[in-house]
Amino acid sequence: MSDMKIENMRIVEEPKKPLAMNPKKFGLWLFLTTVVMVFASLTSAYIVRRAEGDWKIFELPSLFYWTSIAIVISSITMHMAYLYAKKDNREMVQTLLTITGLLGIAFLIGQFYGWVQLVSSKIYFVGNPSESFVYVLSGLHGLHLVSGVIFLAVVWRKSALGKLVSGNLAQFEMCMTYWHFLGGLWLYLFLFLSLYR
Amino acid sequence: MATTTIQPQTTVHHDDGHEHEHHEGNFWTTYVFSQDHKTIAKQFLITGMAWALIGGLFSVIFRLQLGFPEATLEWLRPVLGGWITPEGKLDPEFYLSLVTMHGTIMVFFVLTAGLSGTFSNFLIPLQVGARDMASGFMNMLSYWFFFLSSAVMFVSLFLSTGPASGGWTVYPPLSALPQAIQGSGLGMTLWLVSMALFIVSTLLGGINYITTVINMRTNGMSFTKMPLTIWAFFFTAIIGLLSFPVLFSAALLLIFDRSFGTSFFLSDIYIAGEALSNVGGSPILFQHLFWFLGHPEVYIVLLPALGITSEIIATNSRKPIFGYKAMVGSMMFIAILSFIVWAHHMFVTGMNPFLGSIFTILTLIIAVPSAVKIFNYVTTLWGGNIRFTPAMLFSLGLVSFFLTGGITGLFLGNSAVDIQLHDTYFVVAHFHLVMGSASFFGMIAGVYHWFPKMFGRMMDDRLGYIHFWMTFVGVYLVFFPMHYIGIAGFPRRYYSWTNFETFSGWTDLNMLVSIAAILTLSAQFIFMFNFIYSIFRGKLAPANPWNSTTLEWTTPRFPQHGNWPGEIPTVYRWPYDYSKPGAKEDFIPQTVPYSETPESNLKHENDLIKLEMGSGSGVVTGNGH
Ligand code: HEM
Ligand SMILES: [Cu+2]
Numbered sequence: 001m002s003d004m005k006i007e008n009m010r011i012v013e014e015p016k017k018p019l020a021m022n023p024k025k026f027g028l029w030l031f032l033t034t035v036v037m038v039f040a041s042l043t044s045a046y047i048v049r050r051a052e053g054d055w056k057i058f059e060l061p062s063l064f065y066w067t068s069i070a071i072v073i074s075s076i077t078m079h080m081a082y083l084y085a086k087k088d089n090r091e092m093v094q095t096l097l098t099i100t101g102l103l104g105i106a107f108l109i110g111q112f113y114g115w116v117q118l119v120s121s122k123i124y125f126v127g128n129p130s131e132s133f134v135y136v137l138s139g140l141h142g143l144h145l146v147s148g149v150i151f152l153a154v155v156w157r158k159s160a161l162g163k164l165v166s167g168n169l170a171q172f173e174m175c176m177t178y179w180h181f182l183g184g185l186w187l188y189l190f191l192f193l194s195l196y197r
Numbered sequence: 198m199a200t201t202t203i204q205p206q207t208t209v210h211h212d213d214g215h216e217h218e219h220h221e222g223n224f225w226t227t228y229v230f231s232q233d234h235k236t237i238a239k240q241f242l243i244t245g246m247a248w249a250l251i252g253g254l255f256s257v258i259f260r261l262q263l264g265f266p267e268a269t270l271e272w273l274r275p276v277l278g279g280w281i282t283p284e285g286k287l288d289p290e291f292y293l294s295l296v297t298m299h300g301t302i303m304v305f306f307v308l309t310a311g312l313s314g315t316f317s318n319f320l321i322p323l324q325v326g327a328r329d330m331a332s333g334f335m336n337m338l339s340y341w342f343f344f345l346s347s348a349v350m351f352v353s354l355f356l357s358t359g360p361a362s363g364g365w366t367v368y369p370p371l372s373a374l375p376q377a378i379q380g381s382g383l384g385m386t387l388w389l390v391s392m393a394l395f396i397v398s399t400l401l402g403g404i405n406y407i408t409t410v411i412n413m414r415t416n417g418m419s420f421t422k423m424p425l426t427i428w429a430f431f432f433t434a435i436i437g438l439l440s441f442p443v444l445f446s447a448a449l450l451l452i453f454d455r456s457f458g459t460s461f462f463l464s465d466i467y468i469a470g471e472a473l474s475n476v477g478g479s480p481i482l483f484q485h486l487f488w489f490l491g492h493p494e495v496y497i498v499l500l501p502a503l504g505i506t507s508e509i510i511a512t513n514s515r516k517p518i519f520g521y522k523a524m525v526g527s528m529m530f531i532a533i534l535s536f537i538v539w540a541h542h543m544f545v546t547g548m549n550p551f552l553g554s555i556f557t558i559l560t561l562i563i564a565v566p567s568a569v570k571i572f573n574y575v576t577t578l579w580g581g582n583i584r585f586t587p588a589m590l591f592s593l594g595l596v597s598f599f600l601t602g603g604i605t606g607l608f609l610g611n612s613a614v615d616i617q618l619h620d621t622y623f624v625v626a627h628f629h630l631v632m633g634s635a636s637f638f639g640m641i642a643g644v645y646h647w648f649p650k651m652f653g654r655m656m657d658d659r660l661g662y663i664h665f666w667m668t669f670v671g672v673y674l675v676f677f678p679m680h681y682i683g684i685a686g687f688p689r690r691y692y693s694w695t696n697f698e699t700f701s702g703w704t705d706l707n708m709l710v711s712i713a714a715i716l717t718l719s720a721q722f723i724f725m726f727n728f729i730y731s732i733f734r735g736k737l738a739p740a741n742p743w744n745s746t747t748l749e750w751t752t753p754r755f756p757q758h759g760n761w762p763g764e765i766p767t768v769y770r771w772p773y774d775y776s777k778p779g780a781k782e783d784f785i786p787q788t789v790p791y792s793e794t795p796e797s798n799l800k801h802e803n804d805l806i807k808l809e810m811g812s813g814s815g816v817v818t819g820n821g822h
Contacts, residue, residue, distance in 0.1 A: 021412065023331040023332070023408045023409075023412045023413070024331075024332070026331075026408050026411065026412060027331065027332065027335075027404050027405070027408050030403075030404040030407055030408065030438060031400075031404060033438055033439070034400055034438055034441070034442045035442070037438075037439055037440075037442035037443055038442040038443075038445055038446050041442065041443040041446040041447075041486060041489065042446050042450075045446065045450070045461075045482055045485070045486060048479075048482055048485060049461075049479055049482055052479055054476075054477050055477075125457065125459065126457060126458040126459050126460075127459075127460075128460075128476075128477045129459070129460060129461055129477050129478060132453065132459040132460070132461065136449070136450070136453065140449075
């Protein structure tokens with residue numbers, strides 16, 4: 001009965017969806033917030049601890065410069081892959097995603113050899129907190145990057161199966177957001193560690 | 198039993214045309230690995246209640262030691278085994294384990310997971326008009342991470358070296374060095390593992406709550422039409438999202454210190470004359486990290502309780518909540534302030550007195566939004582047509598505790614006064630009233646109030662009244678005397694005080710406190726009985742037992758997964774239209790459009806009708822069936 005009338009009823013206030021966002025994407029942003037808080041707290045702990053003195057000063061491994069370059073390039077290739085995905089150019093998407101993934105893995109290997117460099121110059125995980133912090137910050141970032149590579153592999157597989165079409169790129173976009181975020185996070189950490197020694 | 202479908206009273210949607218969706222599921226997917234927010238809420242509730250029982254029993258055991266230091270506890274040997282010394286006393290280190298576990302369990306497992314986990318899960322989709330959480334799967338994971346975390350903590354209770362015993366705040370170096378106390382061995386490791394899992398659970402839950410509130414509201418449910426419960430859960434989730442990762446950082450560094458030999462928090466420590474190798478760490482750093490979570494955490498615990506009581510007090514006063522916007526504003530203000538007052542827990546760590554004054558001022562400012570809330574509760578009650586249901590009584594209890602406990606916060610917030618009061622029973626009295634009891638009462642109030650929606654039956658009122666009075670009087674008898682004991686300088690976390698001449702005058706008071714604690718705990722068994730009995734044998738609940746306005750009462754008596762059999766109802770008005778002048782009944786549900794209530798509309802609401810209706814097709818009739 002009343003169904004009929006409801007049809008031609010307009011709602012006073014249309015549901016305001018101020019952030020008309022895919023809930024999953026929104027969730028990703030919230031997750032990124034928590035990651036930001038973890039690193040913000042660790043770097044502020046670093047600052048507080050450093051202010052108390054008894055702080056060992058040393059050079060960061062030279063490899064960290066190269067890995068930083070690799071991660072920046074990987075963000076660029078990631079973005080290019082996205083642009084091609086919008087044009088449904090699957091071949092280019094595949095190639096660029098592969099390059100991105102390889103650069104990510106190269107980054108991780110580079111970080112590891114950065115640690116080896118540190119150890120050979122007698123900077124150990126167990127030592128002055130200034131030394132331990134470098135390992136904790138780069139290690140925790142590396143762990144996040146591993147999850148980024150896995151996410152990338154999922155998207156890569158989707159593209160390989162031909163399920164990545166221009167109308168349906170939400171997952172790809174999330175992967176890209178995460179990737180750019182992790183790249184930015186590393187640049188922040190690297191800059192931070194270089195400036196606050 | 199027969200499935201009687203009770204039609205919601207409101208009615209914009211008539212659902213004859215829609216078949217009930219049947220979600221075929223087996224036992225495992227329906228009751229265990231369920232993705233239905235209502236089931237997950239019940240899982241949180243029941244796990245939380247089990248923990249509350251364990252935590253409560255622990256407190257009674259250590260209260261026996263404090264109240265009756267001479268008595269023998271030999272009779273506890275069958276349960277506690279080696280933790281009873283050959284002389285029939287509680288082992289001093291085990292006493293510290295009990296205190297630590299009591300704090301951890303109550304703060305994290307009961308009042309964070311048990312409270313937010315239950316009510317955010319249960320009410321957010323039902324009150325904003327969503328079929329489920331944004332991600333049912335993440336929601337399920339959230340519970341199972343909590344379960345794992347619980348299991349790990351539970352196992353730690355049975356270790357031969359005992360569970361963690363460095364206090365719920367786990368300050369290093371005590372918590373970092375197994376040489377310092379047995380509990381800092383494997384017990385502390387499991388504590389850290391358990392907390393890491395707990396943090397994951399909280400974050401998964403929080404991400405879901407925020408996403409659901411922002412993205413999944415039904416038609417018409419604008420922010421200003423959301424019930425205060427939702428606002429409270431929303432702010433709570435945001436606070437949790439920003440503060441729990443910091444606890445994670447602190448725990449991570451502590452793990453490195455304990456298991457890998459780093460020195461983030463350790464320096465210059467001598468044990469039996471031997472120096473440890475750790476140099477360059479700062480234990481104060483841990484306190485900063487911990488309290489950056491720790492203070493917001495107390496509001497994570499309190500805000501949901503305040504939201505729940507706002508709803509219950511308005512409903513049972515049959516009056517609109519006084520100052521809806523002020524309530525939302527003060528919660529937001531509290532949420533923001535909660536991040537910049539943490540150092541009031543650290544006034545005596547040797548901080549710069551100037552910094553101390555800044556934190557004093559920031560801390561005292563929190564009293565303002567807190568007072569606004571109390572004022573609004575009282576003005577909502579004022580002149581109301583009050584119904585004293587058990588839920589209402591517990592809500593009033595919360596207001597009382599929030600006031601008496603909050604006032605002592607002002608004493609503690611003064612960095613100068615805190616020098617005397619810090620780490621005494623005064624602090625214990627303060628936070629048990631304002632956080633422990635207030636939040637606990639909010640949780641219990643929520644259970645009494647939403648039980649009919651959760652289980653389709655009513656709880657027994659008479660048992661509820663007995664439960665309330667015993668608990669309310671009991672709580673004051675337990676915690677009020679602690680103020681005096683604390684002002685006298687009695688330190689917290691001391692196993693025994695009989696060696697101190699100064700404190701011998703407090704024997705009677707300590708005994709009274711312990712007896713009251715036993716009384717209070719026993720009252721909880723009445724509740725447990727009422728709860729379990731009513732699930733199976735309670736009176737069948739009507740669709741809307743409290744004549745409430747919010748959306749959850751428009752669902753069938755046993756809502757299936759998906760909540761509403763037909764369409765999700767649309768919302769037209771705010772949730773507090775109680776006793777509106779001119780209205781036929783003393784409540785108007787959120788789903789009733791203004792066009793149906795010309796007799797009670799205010800002028801500007803009449804103007805809204807034109808917007809509600811399309812081409813002037815008549816009035817939608819309300820009580821069509
Ligand atoms: C008017 C508002 C409040 C003020 C000014 C205030 C102030 C303080 C201060 C200064 C302390 C530290 C005392 C010490 O250790 O020496 C303290 C402890 C505490 N407060 Fe409050 N508080 C307020 C409200 C609350 C609320 C609403 C809660 C919880 C819902 C709460 C929970 C706690 C807890 C749990 C502790 C003790 C933590 C511990 O050391 O184990 N407070 N409060
Ligand atoms: Cu505090």
